[in-house]
Amino acid sequence: MASAPTKAGRREWLGLAILGLPTLLISMDLTVLHLALPAMSADLKPTNTELLWIVDVYGFMVAGLLITMGAIGDRIGRRKLLSIGAVGFGAASVAAAIATSPVMLIGARALLGIAGATLMPSTLSLIRNMFHDPKQRTAAIGIWSMCLGVGTLIGPLVGGALLAYFWWGSVFLPAVPVMMLLLAAGPKLLPEHRDSSAGRPDLLSVLMSILAVLSLVQGLKRIAEHGAEWISIVLIVVALLVGSGLIVRQPKLRTPLIDVRLFRSSAFSGPLTLLMLGVLVMAGSQLFVMQYLMLVRGLSPIQAGLWSLPTTAGVVIGSMGAPALRQKVSLKAVFATALFVLGIGSLLLFFVRAPSDLAITVLGSAVIGLGLGPLVTLGTDSVVAAAPPERAGAASAISETGTELGTALGIAVFGSIGFGVYRDTLAAILPHGVPAEAASAARSTLGAAVATAGDLPAPAGPRLLDAVRLAFIDGFSTVGLIGSITAAVLGVVALVWLRNARPPVPEEAAQMPAGGEG
Helix, strand or coil: CCCCCCCCCHHHHHHHHHHHHHHHHHHHCCCCHHHHHHHHHHHHCCCHHHHHHHHHHHHHHHHHHHHHHHHHHHHHCHHHHHHHHHHHHHHHHHHHHCCCCHHHHHHHHHHHHHHHHHHHHHHHHHHHHHCCCHHHHHHHHHHHHHHHHHHHHHHHHHHHHHHCCCCHHHHHCCHHHHHHHHHHHHHHHCCCCCCCCCCCCCHHHHHHHHHHHHHHHHHHHHHHHHCCCHHHHHHHHHHHHHHHHHHHHHHHCCCCCCCHHHHHCHHHHHHHHHHHHHHHHHHHHHHHHHHHHHHHCCCCHHHHHHHCHHHHHHHHHHHHHHHHHHHHCCHHHHHHHHHHHHHHHHHHHHCCCCCCCHHHHHHHHHHHHHHHHHHHHHHHHHHHHHCCHHHHHHHHHHHHHHHHHHHHHHHHHHHHHHHHHHHHHHHHHCCCCCCHHHHHHHHHCHHHHHHHHHHCCCCHHHHHHHHHHHHHHHHHHHHHHHHHHHHHHHHHHHHHHCCCCCCCCHHHHHHCCCCCCC
16 A cells, blocks of 8 residues: 655745746746837837847747756756756846847847746746645645746736836846845755656757747747738648657657657646646737737736736636645536636626726636636646656646647637737728728737827827727627637536546556657
């Protein structure tokens, strides 16, 4: 009979606090730059192409390297990789803060992305190895998930506060003391874990994983921005072909980059898929919520950040309440409930009918956050628990890559649908007297439409602005309806798919072989 899992003590919980801080900073870095863009652009004067790279390169590097860094952490040690990443993240943050040219800032942001990709799977896999008791592990991952969600949402708020007193580069500097604290306290509070049997990562698999993920993310991003152009389709086809080749290759390797046998377990593949698709609904909805707050309501970024605090509260409550809820009901019931709550939040957004409907927008977004919290916590916990302890880094990276892809897919799919409705509605209600050039600019993006309307004289400018806002709300409410239907369907799928799912007991996970014989 197996002995009871060892309970975590004071050292492990203090170690969790140390791991939560970089998690907060990494997710915050995804959004904190947006507020600094006007001042940065005025100072460095980047071209449009350089500006796109400044914004996008961080997320691209994180998404593309997560799986590779997770496997490297399993081989060399998760704490060692975490320390390397902390040094890199702190140094790159300083470089970004003092950048004197667009190229220097692009390079610093790329290094931040590489370092971020080392930190994310390392934090989660260390939690997997520090907390052996299932209840404690779920609670710890709930705290980790809360840090991840809160960081993304408070990025604009923190950035706005810094920019009120300091130069644009200051938005990167909060990472420096956090990484110094991690380097000082990590060796004392965090145990080292590695897979002693792991061989050298397969270089071809590494290159294939990077190419597949980056092609897919870039293809989806282009669809969201430009529609289904041929280059977007080519990128997605390349991603699918390379990804298929990567999956076919893994069973032939002694040390696979991805243990594809994990996907045969519904305790792994079910939560992973539902987590990715739940994030899809959230990302698609939040894309429109933030534009509603800033471009329809005309709020400043810091004001929009303040109105996003109820969403942050929803994520915190959902993440922290998930472990207790899991102790009372089955996994399928928690997943289904979380998805139904997420669907209710999306349905509330369907009832946004006018620019003045701020309260219902904020409420809907907060309810979406409440549903998302348990999804991230229990989805992540189920994925890392289903993998052998020595493969925790790779499993953590797969979970985080799924979240990145869900975000990209949600922005692409919901963005395409919502802005398609926006363009059709605007064409139908475009007021007379608007110049053809202004009408064309208004149909491109909401930001361009608001700027164009502001440049036109009365009465054409105000009339165009009213039409643009009504057209956007039409697309916004459509996204809310589709999101609610999607979440409801996923809730039913969860009840069916997870009805027999159970995480493996520690003995089963430990005995799972690490790779093939090739």
